[in-house]
Every structure is written in C-alpha cells, then in structure tokens.
Amino acid sequence: MALDKVPPTPPQKLSLDDYDFNGPYIGWPLARACNETKWQPGLVFVCDNNSGGIGNIRNFILTCIRYGIEAGASGLIMPRIQRRSEENLANIFTTGFQPFGYFFDEKHFTDSMGEFCPQMKIYNDTDHFPNADKKKQAKEFYPKDLNIDLDGCDGRGVNRHLDQFRTKFDAWAVKYENQPSVERPLTLRFKWATFFEWPIMRDGPEFAATFGDLLRIRKDVQELAAYTIMEMAKFAGQEADITKSPPKYLGVHLRTESDALGFWPNFKTQSEGYMKQAEIHKLKHAYIASGNATEGHRFGEIAMQNVGLNVTSKVDLLKGEKLKQLTDLSWDQQALVDFLVLSKSTQFTGCSFSSFAMNIAIKRHLMTDGIFSRKWISPSDPFSTLVGRFESWYGDWMFMYECMWP
Template sequence: MKVFDTVEEIPNAASVLKIEEFYPKDLNIDLDGCDGRGVNRHLDFFRPKFHAWLETTRRKPTAEAPVTIRFKWATFFEWPIYRDGPEFASTFGDILRIRKDLQELAAKTLSAMSKFAGVEPHPPTLDAPYLGVHLRTESDSLGFWPNFEEQSNGYLQQSQKLGLKYAYLACGDAKEARRFTDKARNQTMPLHVATKMTLLQGEDYQRLTNMSWDQQALVDFLVLSKSTHFTGCSFSSFTMNIAFKRHLMTGGLNTRQWKSPGDQFSTLIGRFESWYGDWMFMYECMWP
C-alpha cells in the first residue's frame, strides 16, 4: 500500500476525481424495518456494493484517472471491525506509524517518568510503576460526559486500589491538570502526578512545545500506553484507543473484544449501561 502525504503527490493528480462525504451506509437502503443503525447487519456486502457503485456511476479509478474518496463521518462510529476477522482487526491500525521524532520524545518522557517514580531507567525496558491518566474535561467536552469530580474520583480510586503512588497525566487544559495534581497530592494516600510538560527539560521541552497540540498528544499516547495501569474517560476516543491497544496484550491477534469497564491493563471511568447510543459503537468500531 502506497500512502501519499497530499493529493497532489498522486500520479496524474491533475485528473483526480474527488468524491466528497461518501457514506458507506448509503449503499444499504433496506433497513429491514429497523432504525438507521440496522444497516450495520449488511456491512458484509459492502465490497461488492461499493464496486458496483463505482461501475454504475462511472467512478471506477484507473492509473490515468485516479479517484479520491473522503468519508462523510468517522468510521469508528460506524464499522464493526471484527467483521473482517480478528487478525485484520488487531493489526490494521498499525499501518500508519507514529513519527520517529515523536517516539524519541516519548522515550525521553518515559525515562524521566521512571526517575520521577524513583526507579533508575534501563532502556529499552522501563518498568517504573505508574498509573496512566487521561483527564478529559477540556472546554469542548460534552455536558453528559463524566465531569471533573466523577473522573478524578474514579482515577484516584484506581491508584489506591492498585497501590500506585505515581501517575502520568495527559490533559489538554493546564488549569484542569493542576487541579487534578493538587487533589491527588492532598488525598489520604498521596498520588504524585507528572505531565510531559513537567518531565521534559531544555531542548526536549522546546522540541515538544514547537509541535502542534495533536502531535504533542501522540507523546501522551505512547507514554500512557506503557503505564502499569491506564484509566481515562469512557467517552473519549483517545482514551478508548489506548485501552483497546493495551487490551491486545490479553491474547494477541486472537484477543476477544473489549468489555466495559476494563481489563487487567485498563479501566475506563463513566461506565455505560446501554448499547443504543452512538458512542457505544466505538467499542466495536475503533481500530486499535
């Protein structure tokens, strides 16, 4: 598979036919009397239907006339990944790799986190005991998500349950991060909290702050993935993806699907009792 950074790099880009906001479910018009989500049962037929759609609408790509397609909606709300089998479901998400410079910053953050937890780092094996926490209370979080008190109480309960005295915190709001850090430090069994901003120094800190916010978040992604135990907000796709990735450690390629609220490696806060809401589809439709 060849991956291009931009459309302009595709051979014969001047002849590209751009299809915007393509929605796979639009190919399934028979709902069998169900509501809109009922079309999920017909996803097995997507490939032949998709090829037929390309043929009948004269959109079939060729080397001379390439076609680009942009999905209308995020597939992690729509496509049950295990329809393609556990081997594919467990590995497809690794096709795109995190950049080497981000991996290097994450490694330095992990080393600093190890020292913060009082364990001298010995790369490449870093086994410092720490809780990974993703606090999702930024201004764009939705009102029905777990609030700060619900999330923080749940995370601190996990630290006490597991006997962990150190935590690595990821949060996009510095004020909320300080709020959690203070609360963690002042509980009966203090939890000492660090972030990438407090762990990195000098040129490494400068390299980090020169990156965009989503690039910086990938450093968090890698460090949280290596934590002794991980916990985060169950409505967050960022949290869920880390938990799903860690879940693969339970059985490798043949790992069973995730079950709320967690496993021995991760625990999500804000447990669901119903599978009918759109957010629940992330449990079945997100590539780890």
C-alpha cells in the same frame, strides 16, 4: 469436545517490560486480506476528511483504508491530517491540512503497504496517478448510504452487512456511471466523520490486532516519550535506564477540556474513579495527561490529599531543550507524547467517552493474548480501566468499542 492442544504462543504487540512502543510489525494478516480482494484499476481512495485528536484521526484513516481494500481501490492518496485550532479546541476545521508525517511515521507506512499490500499503490496527491487529468470525483461518499431498507433502524449505526458492501458498491458505480478504469479513474473521498463504522473483529483477531500498526507515531515523538518515561522513573524514585523495564506508575487521562461534551463524566466522577484505581493497584505515582492544566493540577492536589498519590505531567517532567522540543509541537502533537507514555503505564485509567482513552485501553488489551486477543469488554481488563458509565447507545456513539482499531 475437549481441546487436546495448547494454542501457539501468540506474538506480542506491546509489553510493559521495555521502552518499545510498537513491537514487531506483523503484516501477513494484511497481505491475506489484500490477496483475497478483486482489485479495480483506476479506483483511488482519498482518506483525509478527518478531524480531532489522535484517537479520531487514526481510526478514520484506518477505517477508510479498510473500506478501500474491500472496494478494490488500486490507489490511495497519502492521507493528510486536518489540524484543529490552537485557540479553540472545539474548532476542528480552521487551519487546513498537514502532511501524514504530522502524526505518523511515513516511511513505516509506505514500506509496510508496499510489502504487504502492493496492489494498493500510494500516490502523493490527486494529480499524481495515471490519467489524473481525466478523473471523475466522488465526494462526500458514505458507505452506509448504500444500505436502502433500514426498517426503522438508526442509519448512523455500525455497518453490519459488510459482506454485501462490495456488491452494493459495484452496483452504485454502475448506476451513477462511476465505474473506474485506467483511462478514466475515479477518486472517492469519504464524508466527515466516517470513523466508527467497521467492526474490527469481522476480519478475525489477527487482522484486528495488527492493522492499526500501519500507523505508528513519528519517531522523534517516540524518542521524546521514551525520555519522558525515564524522567518519570526519576520522579518515582526508580531506576531511569532505557535498557531496563519502565517505572511503575498509574497512567491517567483526565478529559475535561473545553471541547468535552456535557453528558461525559465530570471532574468529580473521573477523579474519584482514578484515585480508586491508584488504591486498588497500590500505586503511589501517577502520570497525568490533560489538556486543561488547571484541572490537572487540581486533580494532583486532591489525589495527594486523599490517597497519597504523587501526580506529574510531561510539562513538569521535561526541562531545557526537551521541554522546548515539546512546546514547539502543536497541541495535538504534544498529545502524542501522552498517548505513548500512558500506553506504557503499569495501570491505565481514563474517561469512557474519550476516543483517546479508548484507543490506549484497546491497544493495551493486546497484551492479554497478543495477535489472538479477543475483543475488549468494558469497563476494564487486567491493564486498563475506563471510568464513567457509557449509556448513550445511539447515533455516532453506538459502536465505538466495536470499531476502534488497536
């Protein structure tokens, strides 16, 4: 049967025509999910067993909260963020926890949850909810452990039977005498690393497109990123005016840091792919994000020689007090500036195995059809291209694209 009506114009979540990194907050899909849930008084989720950069940590917190809604958790401990070592980027558990505001806008998060999901109350820590002194604790909880018969399948794969999760969760609580109540609450903390588990399209495109907007980057970093884009405009010989459209540039994420895994695309594969995108889209200026300064400069030299691409970075663009503001941030906090600047690039290209690059590409994908956007299809859409064949369809890598919240 032919469609006789044009679908409504979808609300936009991101635009390349302004310096707004967020767009309007749309909370009704969250409210709908929360209103459909049967809530359990005394069940409190703890969503802090995370690590790594913004892509991983963001997805862990969101996935944990989504499971919490499904479980009917009436309480949530304000998520904390595990800070990695500055000296050894692969060492992600050494320096302890930072508050939610280390990455994110705490007021936006608490206000949005309070308005659209008030059934899940947010507490500062595990001693600040009623009868906390009588609580039981479930640590290292892993949702897929509730699945009994895997029939030979890899147990680390995506949790496909989420329609059965609540039934199995309630049965688990009875079996292990973990039924929560106001008088004897239960705190539940996920095991590391539970972050690519929930297929986002299960809740419909409108929820998938808006749920991640609970976690907005902190405002001072947004302001620094906007300033960086204006400096990028000057670098590209374009108008630097925050009231106008951002400049035209290629956004590049070069993923060759010391913690990159051996089977990821190497420097040659990435750099050739990125230069190809510059040629296809006829862009002569690029903003590069790379934690390896040597490799970043190497790419800049090769790109200029081969395709006439002028490459710069946040460290090159910022001067004086703005540069000090940047360098006062930790390594992962500085990456938040890159995350935002790359999200506003004319075209974005990055490493297919990087959760950082995936997160940017999938967030930009919302420009295809707003809150009604269908799923990302690898390796590209009109706004982004990820480089390097994604061949490792096993274990923890199996469903990153399906389970990445925009």
